[in-house]
Amino acid sequence: MKSSFRIRAVAFVASAAVLALTACSAGSSTSGGGSGSSPGGDQKLSIGLVAEPASLDFTTTDGAAIPQALLGNVYETLVKQDDSGKIVPSLAKSWTVSPDRKTYTFDLVDNAKFTNGKQFTANDAVFSINRVKTAWTISLKAAMDVVASSKALSPTQLQVTLAKPSNDWLFRMTTRIGAMFSESGVSALATDPVGTGPFKFSKWNRGDSIVMVRNDDYWGSKPFFQQITLKYFKDATALNNALLTSTINVIGTVQAPEALSQFTSNDKYQVIEGTTNGEVLLSFNNSRPVFKDLRTRQAIRMAIDHKALLDTCWAGRGKLIGSMVPPTDPWYEDLTGVAPFDLAKAKSLLQASGAAGKTLRLRLPTLPYATSCGQVVKSMLEQAGLKVQIDQLEFPAAWLTTVFKNADYDMSIIAHVEPRDLGAVFNAKYYTRYDDPTLQGYLAAADSGDEAAQVDNMKKAARRLSEQAAGDWLFLLPNLIVADKNIKGLPTNAITENFDLSKLAR
Amino acid sequence: MKRLNPSLVVGGVIVGVIVLMALISFVWTPYDATLVTPASRLLEPSWSHWFGTDKFGRDVLSQIMVGSRTTLFVGVVAVGVAAVIGVPLGILAAMVRRWPSEAIMRANDLLLAFPALLLAIMFGAVFGASTLTAMIAIGIASVPSFARVIRSGALQVMRTEYVLAARAAGRRPLPIAVRHVLPNVTSLITVQASVSFAIAVLAEAALSFLGYGTPPPTPSWGRMLQESQEFLFSAPRLAIFPGIAIAIAVLGFNLLGDGLRDRFDPKLEDRR
Amino acid sequence: MILRLIERTGVFLVSLAVSSVLVFAFMAVLPGDPARVALGVNASDQAVAELRQQFGLDRPLPTQYFDWLGGLLHGDLGTSYVSKVAIGPQVFDRLQVTLWLVVAGMIIALVVAVPAGTLMAARHRKLSGLALSAVSQVGVAVPAFLAGILLIVVFAVKLGWLPANGWTPPAQDPGMFLKQLILPALALGLVQGAVLTRYVRSAVLDVLREDYLRTARAKGLRPFQALWRHGLRNAAVPVVTVLGLQLATLLIGAVVVERVFVIPGLGSLLLDGVSNRDLLLVQDVVMVLVLAVLLVNFIVDLLYVALDPRLRTAS
Numbered sequence A: 001m002k003s004s005f006r007i008r009a010v011a012f013v014a015s016a017a018v019l020a021l022t023a024c025s026a027g028s029s030t031s032g033g034g035s036g037s038s039p040g041g042d043q044k045l046s047i048g049l050v051a052e053p054a055s056l057d058f059t060t061t062d063g064a065a066i067p068q069a070l071l072g073n074v075y076e077t078l079v080k081q082d083d084s085g086k087i088v089p090s091l092a093k094s095w096t097v098s099p100d101r102k103t104y105t106f107d108l109v110d111n112a113k114f115t116n117g118k119q120f121t122a123n124d125a126v127f128s129i130n131r132v133k134t135a136w137t138i139s140l141k142a143a144m145d146v147v148a149s150s151k152a153l154s155p156t157q158l159q160v161t162l163a164k165p166s167n168d169w170l171f172r173m174t175t176r177i178g179a180m181f182s183e184s185g186v187s188a189l190a191t192d193p194v195g196t197g198p199f200k201f202s203k204w205n206r207g208d209s210i211v212m213v214r215n216d217d218y219w220g221s222k223p224f225f226q227q228i229t230l231k232y233f234k235d236a237t238a239l240n241n242a243l244l245t246s247t248i249n250v251i252g253t254v255q256a257p258e259a260l261s262q263f264t265s266n267d268k269y270q271v272i273e274g275t276t277n278g279e280v281l282l283s284f285n286n287s288r289p290v291f292k293d294l295r296t297r298q299a300i301r302m303a304i305d306h307k308a309l310l311d312t313c314w315a316g317r318g319k320l321i322g323s324m325v326p327p328t329d330p331w332y333e334d335l336t337g338v339a340p341f342d343l344a345k346a347k348s349l350l351q352a353s354g355a356a357g358k359t360l361r362l363r364l365p366t367l368p369y370a371t372s373c374g375q376v377v378k379s380m381l382e383q384a385g386l387k388v389q390i391d392q393l394e395f396p397a398a399w400l401t402t403v404f405k406n407a408d409y410d411m412s413i414i415a416h417v418e419p420r421d422l423g424a425v426f427n428a429k430y431y432t433r434y435d436d437p438t439l440q441g442y443l444a445a446a447d448s449g450d451e452a453a454q455v456d457n458m459k460k461a462a463r464r465l466s467e468q469a470a471g472d473w474l475f476l477l478p479n480l481i482v483a484d485k486n487i488k489g490l491p492t493n494a495i496t497e498n499f500d501l502s503k504l505a506r
Numbered sequence B: 001m002k003r004l005n006p007s008l009v010v011g012g013v014i015v016g017v018i019v020l021m022a023l024i025s026f027v028w029t030p031y032d033a034t035l036v037t038p039a040s041r042l043l044e045p046s047w048s049h050w051f052g053t054d055k056f057g058r059d060v061l062s063q064i065m066v067g068s069r070t071t072l073f074v075g076v077v078a079v080g081v082a083a084v085i086g087v088p089l090g091i092l093a094a095m096v097r098r099w100p101s102e103a104i105m106r107a108n109d110l111l112l113a114f115p116a117l118l119l120a121i122m123f124g125a126v127f128g129a130s131t132l133t134a135m136i137a138i139g140i141a142s143v144p145s146f147a148r149v150i151r152s153g154a155l156q157v158m159r160t161e162y163v164l165a166a167r168a169a170g171r172r173p174l175p176i177a178v179r180h181v182l183p184n185v186t187s188l189i190t191v192q193a194s195v196s197f198a199i200a201v202l203a204e205a206a207l208s209f210l211g212y213g214t215p216p217p218t219p220s221w222g223r224m225l226q227e228s229q230e231f232l233f234s235a236p237r238l239a240i241f242p243g244i245a246i247a248i249a250v251l252g253f254n255l256l257g258d259g260l261r262d263r264f265d266p267k268l269e270d271r272r
Numbered sequence C: 001m002i003l004r005l006i007e008r009t010g011v012f013l014v015s016l017a018v019s020s021v022l023v024f025a026f027m028a029v030l031p032g033d034p035a036r037v038a039l040g041v042n043a044s045d046q047a048v049a050e051l052r053q054q055f056g057l058d059r060p061l062p063t064q065y066f067d068w069l070g071g072l073l074h075g076d077l078g079t080s081y082v083s084k085v086a087i088g089p090q091v092f093d094r095l096q097v098t099l100w101l102v103v104a105g106m107i108i109a110l111v112v113a114v115p116a117g118t119l120m121a122a123r124h125r126k127l128s129g130l131a132l133s134a135v136s137q138v139g140v141a142v143p144a145f146l147a148g149i150l151l152i153v154v155f156a157v158k159l160g161w162l163p164a165n166g167w168t169p170p171a172q173d174p175g176m177f178l179k180q181l182i183l184p185a186l187a188l189g190l191v192q193g194a195v196l197t198r199y200v201r202s203a204v205l206d207v208l209r210e211d212y213l214r215t216a217r218a219k220g221l222r223p224f225q226a227l228w229r230h231g232l233r234n235a236a237v238p239v240v241t242v243l244g245l246q247l248a249t250l251l252i253g254a255v256v257v258e259r260v261f262v263i264p265g266l267g268s269l270l271l272d273g274v275s276n277r278d279l280l281l282v283q284d285v286v287m288v289l290v291l292a293v294l295l296v297n298f299i300v301d302l303l304y305v306a307l308d309p310r311l312r313t314a315s
Helices: A002-025 A065-070 A122-134 A139-144 A167-172 A236-244 A257-264 A294-303 A306-313 A343-353 A368-383 A397-405 A437-448 A451-468 B006-027 B060-095 B098-112 B116-127 B131-158 B161-168 B173-210 B221-231 B237-264 C002-029 C034-039 C045-055 C061-073 C087-122 C127-141 C144-158 C174-209 C211-218 C223-261 C266-276 C279-307 C309-314
Strands: A044-049 A079-081 A087-089 A092-097 A103-108 A147-154 A157-162 A199-205 A209-214 A227-232 A269-284 A359-365 A387-393 A411-416 A471-484
Touching (some): A044 A065, A044 A236, A103 A122, A122 A139, A122 A147, A122 A157, A139 A167, A236 A257, A236 A471, A236 B221, A236 C144, A257 A269, A257 A471, A269 A294, A269 A368, A294 A343, A294 A368, A306 A471, A359 A368, A359 A397, A368 A411, A387 A397, A397 A411, A397 C266, A437 A451, B006 B060, B060 B098, B060 B131, B060 B173, B060 B221, B060 B237, B098 B131, B098 C002, B098 C279, B116 B131, B116 B173, B116 C002, B116 C223, B116 C266, B131 B173, B161 B173, B173 B221, B173 B237, B173 C127, B173 C144, B173 C223, B221 B237, B237 C127, C002 C061, C002 C279, C034 C045, C061 C279, C087 C174, C087 C223, C087 C266, C087 C279, C127 C174, C144 C174, C144 C223, C174 C223, C223 C266, C223 C279, C266 C279
Parallel strands (some): A359 A387, A359 A411
Antiparallel strands (some): A079 A087, A092 A103, A103 A157, A209 A227, A269 A411, A269 A471
8 A cells, every 4th residue: 555655646746847837938827626736636634733823923923833824835035044044035136235234125026926815016015024013012112112114126126224223123134024915915814814825724623733735826836736735733642643544744842752662673764863952951049049050050050961851851852052053053173171061060160159958949831852851850950969849830820920920939940942032031130030241241142143143152152151150051852743754845954943844745 | 348449449559559658658768758969960760779869860760759748638638628618518509498499500501601710710810829829720620520429329328218208307508518418428528529629630730731830849740750850851850750750640540430339329420 | 391491491591690600700800911921032012002992801801801702792702812712603614613523422322332332241250341341441541632542553554544634514525524524533532432331230220220121131131132022211310410411511622632632622722722812712712612501401300301291390
């Protein structure tokens, strides 16, 4: 059965490839029964993911699940990141930056169309950028505050003026706040998203799956699959079982790394392992007296044997990092040597700071990696002479209120998955309560300087955090994907907010 | 002559073993049940680790032993809550006049509309997930069955001649309840307690599975089962030991309940 | 009889009213602000306050309560704080899924329990009866989710006979619907069946001890004939009561099985609602569950009267 399926799949690719040529030259036809407009014909794919979106509207609802499904697939941005993290054209063919680094001029593609039939123009871009300030409610919209004005110079030319130079702004335009909306397509964002992307939103079976179909009018190269279903599983084991029984073809994010062995030992499947932006942070509440002492913070970092921890609680999958920077960022440096595991030194530091014997509350969100690694952290810190009391807080609601909003905690464990989030996480207003003018100085210099200055200052910032032991970076979450052997185009590193469906093929 | 009742014996032995295990675990376990030792993770069962070790390198046998404390704690709290509220309610409903009695039983029925799992999830959301909150919720949800059973038993007692005599002699209701009714429904209470105990143990397992049960690192059979899920194929023993422990404990308490019921009164089958 | 009917209906309605107050009050004390969860962690207090106002959370509690109740009476369950979608259709969809599951589970439970329980009672002194009792005891002791996991491992992953999880509406693909229904319904039904078996056994045992059955047997009827002609109707009374209670607990108890088999039922809607602090949704789901339980109890009450001739005359 398996082999016959393969042969059929190959035949599809061969015949459809010829048709794709005609489709490209003629401009694409309307749906036309599904086959013929793309190399994949009417092939379908099903991907298993873990967190179902609460809504489809990422302008008013926070959470990683919505952009994961929609960004790049349904909505597109002016610029996007390629696999190596470089900013490359998308809806903007090219762009120029003025010498004072405050004015950006984008040349837009002229053949992009929204799925409601409207042409994409510079006016839509202006509308979308302005709308972030006026209609968006999620906190991430703050990245657009730096924009002073935006205007359409022509239907295909957009000019954006910033209040001050900002390297970060262009990068943020690759994330969800850079999504381009149609002026007449924002009436029902929560249920009916309208974008220019390679896929059209088709159906949402709440509690189960989101179905997308190929946008046959897409302006760029058309995706392979005619239909892709994103199926959501709350339980990691159920997700694995679904792949084992061919209910799905891909596990988008493996949540039970220990169970990987059943796939690695089976040649029906491929396992992809790369990096993400998800720094698993053992966060300290830096406003608590006990954490005011640098020696205590350093001692905690030294008391943790990170290699053993990773092996124990996440099956050794992931990468050890010594600061808040993933290896795919341009300013990454290996800082794992700043506070190496040294139990004896940790003990003496704790004695010196007077923290030995004190009880710290480790308030964990109910997430698999936090529950698992929290128990290892507790055991390791207790061997260094601290007492650790674990509380579990229901994620998201209870954890967000208690730890995030009220900062009523000593330590917690959470993966910060937003890209380039060093500055956002370590400041006095955030739950880390980390007040450090030196760090802020580096960050400001990085944002306003040229590219070399940015890299240089971000490196300094990352090292500063590590040396000051503002938190402890347990490890970087791996990008773990398991899929049927014949699926191509899966990303090695998951460094963007979206799961790119357009490159997938069979 | 009273024949030895097999349910009672088997149930009693199982419950006895669990209690003994819990008591021993206070003074001795083979290893520290919560100590994480990465070097000895996922060991197969051997002479040094009879049941092997889990992914944290913790000894499974030690965890099962300490986990029996959680199981007993779960049962005692849930049954305690249910009995402390349900028994007086049942006796009261049997002793007062028709209208108040009807009102009590109706309120009781209303509580039935909030099943244990629902209450536990809601309590967990309000007070934070912990063994205690979950068990209080399960206890409250078990009140109605206690009240019903006790009421029907108490009604029978109220019709006995000595109670009628006591009432005729002008005894006040409270002394009657304490001196005559309560002692005569203790057998019912024991039976119901045993059955509710089993239900509470099952409920804790289900809640732990959903993430509303005993938080780590306190060893609990339910959570061990939940943590073992990702090893179903590579190390199924991690699921088997706590799974069997739960099943045996529930079996023990159910058998004990059955046995007690048969012993006290063969005709008093549970009708609810 | 009619008086009794009116009384029961009255009790049912009052119970509903009281539980609606209880449910609402409970939600009001639930910590965790739905507006903050919706807006994300960095949202300003002002933005949160605006959203609270938009949700109507800043109004006095009694106003909120009567608004909600009024909506319910008109069949309007409101709009979710989080997904901004009408709640009514969602609850209705999920309820259907759960009902399929629970009803299928109940049928399996009955199919197992009635013959097994009767047999156990009829042979309660023989080895076969005792063996069956032992099996049912073990069945009662297995948590439903453990049964589910075992079923998946054996029948889906190892043997590949049935899908491990998922749900397809019957209208979309009846074949797939049945395939996906079998394992979860078994997980639910076998465990419930074991519980029910014990009630059937004791009910039948009770009936067997009754005088009229002894008379029937004295007249030369074989035990099963006697039971069939005279006993089952009487044995049905306590069994129906238990069935009603079980149906009620199953509606919420199915949540665990729904989790194991990834079924989008009412229970998972409730769990999602709780973790997203989608308060109105939680409130509605709990109210629907409570309504279902009260309704089942009400029907059982009525069945009682219909089934048992003695109860009928007694009132």
